[in-house]
Amino acid sequence: MSSVPKSLKYSNSHEWVRQDEDDLLTVGVTDHAQTMLGDLVYVELPELEGSFETGQEVAVVESVKAAADVYSPVSGEIVEINELLLENPQLINEDPYGKGWLFRIRPFESELKDLLSADEYSKVVASEAH
Amino acid sequence: MGKRTPLYQCHVEAQAKLVDFAGWDMPLHYGSQIQEHHQVRQQAGMFDVSHMTIVDLHGPAVADYLRYLVANNIDRLVPGKALYTCMLNEQGGVIDDLIVYKMTDNFYRLVVNSGTREKDLAWLTKQANSFELTLTVRDDCAMLAIQGPHIREKIPTLFSPDQAQTILNLKVFHAAELDHYFIARTGYTGEDGFEVILPATEAPAFWRKLLAADIKPCGLGARDTLRLEAGLNLYGADMDETVTPLESNLAWTVAFDPTDRQFIGRTALEKQLHNGVKQQLVGLVLEGQGVLRNHQKVIVDGFGEGEITSGSFSPTLSKGIALARVPAQVGQHCLVDMRGKQVPVQVIKPPFVKQGKKTFSHITERENE
Structure with missing residues (x-):
């Protein structure tokens, strides 16, 4: 079973979101997503200061097997990207909720209303297995 | 299951x-x-x-059968030697690629692909009809x-x-x-x-x-x-019954000599050679970052389009690489349509890596001109 930390919020499209103390959000792809993709070999990250709508394509993660779009789980402005991934995309496989984070975003709205809890996201993962 | x-x-x-x-x-x-x-x-x-299919052939007519069945010439074999070859249909299309091991004059072993098992066995059996041999799937x-x-x-x-x-x-x-x-x-x-x-x-x-x-x-x-x-073709991706070995970087596996050996597909291949082979299977190396994927479109300026037949990421080179079937006139560079963007690739003759080392040098567009 893949890990789904209780402290995070999730999207249906397998991104996780962490609300940080400075009210910025850190975003990555879930353990389930990295397991399905296999070894990651290339990551395309958004431009700093770029603005994205909820559900807009914001990044691309490519494994040996497939390319997957990453969708912005909220609307906001990119304030930081994880440049370590450009050299070492396998950090996403090794530590999807830690060193494998993708970007930090300043949300335009304070509420994270459409995101899923860990329990809700676990159900999404379970339903995909059938 | x-x-x-x-x-x-x-x-x-x-x-x-x-x-x-x-x-x-x-x-x-x-x-x-x-x-x-x-x-x-x-x-x-x-x-x-x-999962691969092993077929043993025994009998006095096995050599005659294989001379007719496969495009490479088993007369190149001595006991204990192996041969890589294609098995063709009458149109010269590749039914499968296989390895033929000669063990004795009356005993040869074939290893064919698993994905093509049923059609291969049907074809092997059909062609064996008029030859004195037994065919055993191991x-x-x-x-x-x-x-x-x-x-x-x-x-x-x-x-x-x-x-x-x-x-x-x-x-x-x-x-x-x-x-x-x-x-x-x-x-x-x-x-x-x-x-x-x-x-x-x-x-x-x-x-x-x-x-x-x-x-x-x-x-x-x-x-x-x-x-x-290693530049080795995968059956079903890089070749199938719609293409010939001459369009699949496998001309070296077709033995036209001796000229009187009538193997299945020979007439079609000779006709293709006579008319000119219009497309070839080449290696592509992505110059920028990313991963090449199967079925991406290849654009050869002035000569038309081709398609990636096997695209992936090379862990040894840390680059996107691919085999692609392209117009025969392709030069040292062309473009690939990658997720809507046209990106430059270098064209090489496979393999990409030999004994752990890169086989080609990087040629920039400028040097090429």
């Missing part, structure tokens, strides 16, 4: 991620396909390839490929001293039978190594012996990137 090889339980114990491959439950990887790739390029790895056997630059030094720990001596004396593309084991110095990775055919019942014990010798299990994922780097 798919078909299971005699090593299924070993894969489960090794925590394989199992996937369906041509109706078989096969290991995709045992954790990381990239680590497994490097393991084979730098050390030693093993692959369960028991589903009682397992097959393991052990590959990598450090394989040779491990052979003495796996076999008796006499057997090890015989194995280490095998030249490339040669095979020997040792008791119930059939051992060939062949493979699908571009590294030195062996393919071992053995009784299915003995396969799990042999697997454990290989594990104990620090030969690591590797899955189909690594097998695919290794063969792609």
